[in-house]
Amino acid sequence: MKTVILILFSILIVTGISGQENPVQKNDTLANRVYLLQKVKRNGESLPEIEIKEVTVVGRTGTPTRSQFRKYDRLVYNLKRVYPYALIVREKFGEINNILEGIPDEKDRRQYLKEVEKDVFGEYEDDIREMTITQGKLLIKLIDRETMNTSFNLIKQYRGGFSASFWQAIGRIFGTNLKEEYDPYGQDILIELIIQDIEIGLL
Numbered sequence: 001m002k003t004v005i006l007i008l009f010s011i012l013i014v015t016g017i018s019g020q021e022n023p024v025q026k027n028d029t030l031a032n033r034v035y036l037l038q039k040v041k042r043n044g045e046s047l048p049e050i051e052i053k054e055v056t057v058v059g060r061t062g063t064p065t066r067s068q069f070r071k072y073d074r075l076v077y078n079l080k081r082v083y084p085y086a087l088i089v090r091e092k093f094g095e096i097n098n099i100l101e102g103i104p105d106e107k108d109r110r111q112y113l114k115e116v117e118k119d120v121f122g123e124y125e126d127d128i129r130e131m132t133i134t135q136g137k138l139l140i141k142l143i144d145r146e147t148m149n150t151s152f153n154l155i156k157q158y159r160g161g162f163s164a165s166f167w168q169a170i171g172r173i174f175g176t177n178l179k180e181e182y183d184p185y186g187q188d189i190l191i192e193l194i195i196q197d198i199e200i201g202l203l
Contacts, residue, residue, distance in 0.1 A: 076203055078128050079142075082135050085124070086142035097115075124162050141191065144182040152178035 039046045056102060064072075103109045133137070144150050155178070156164035168178045184192035197203040 068198040076194055078132075078135050078138055079191065080198060080203065082131065082139040083142060083195060083198060085127070085139055086146045088124075089143050133174060134178075136174075139190070140178065141180070141182050141188065142177060143194075144180075145184070145192075145195075148180055150179055167201065 039051055040049045041047075090136055100112070103112060128136075140151050143185050152168055155167055164178070171178050182188055194203065
């Protein structure tokens with residue numbers, strides 16, 4: 001499983017980057033980090049306004065058991081372990097895409113992407129191999145969160161349907177579904193709340 005995650009990590013960085021130049025891509029693979037202030041007239045005055053993020057309120061379901069506390073602590077630990085790698089994927093999209101814009105020849109672009117993939121293997125192989133199966137599954141979810149595309153769709157779009165089906169089959173052997181979408185308002189709401197706490201420094 002660790003080898004599968006490592007290979008997927010490298011493929012997703014490179015395929016996601018190469019996909020930036022494809023006009024068919026519908027979803028932006030970089031999260032919007034810019035806040036745009038708009039002027040709104042109220043009572044004869046023009047005031048700046050900004051749209052704030054939606055606040056999710058989760059009701060208590062009773063007194064947590066010791067087992068639930070342990071599961072929560074373990075989830076926090078695993079997310080703090082893998083979340084930085086999801087951010088790496090997102091950031092690499094932008095960095096390497098800027099370099100690709102300066103490489104007009106398609107053959108040179110493919111060669112550059114191969115070198116990037118090799119570098120990624122060399123830099124992150126040990127870290128990814130140390131991850132547990134649970135951490136690998138979370139990483140795939142978080143990559144979907146950061147790129148707004150499932151792992152299966154990224155691989156299929158930029159490496160072909162056969163490659164995507166192959167990695168989906170390998171992933172399923174280890175209980176991973178590359179077609180699974182990140183659901184911040186459903187089954188992944190607890191993950192989303194923890195990630196938000198990590199982002200603002202509460203965890």
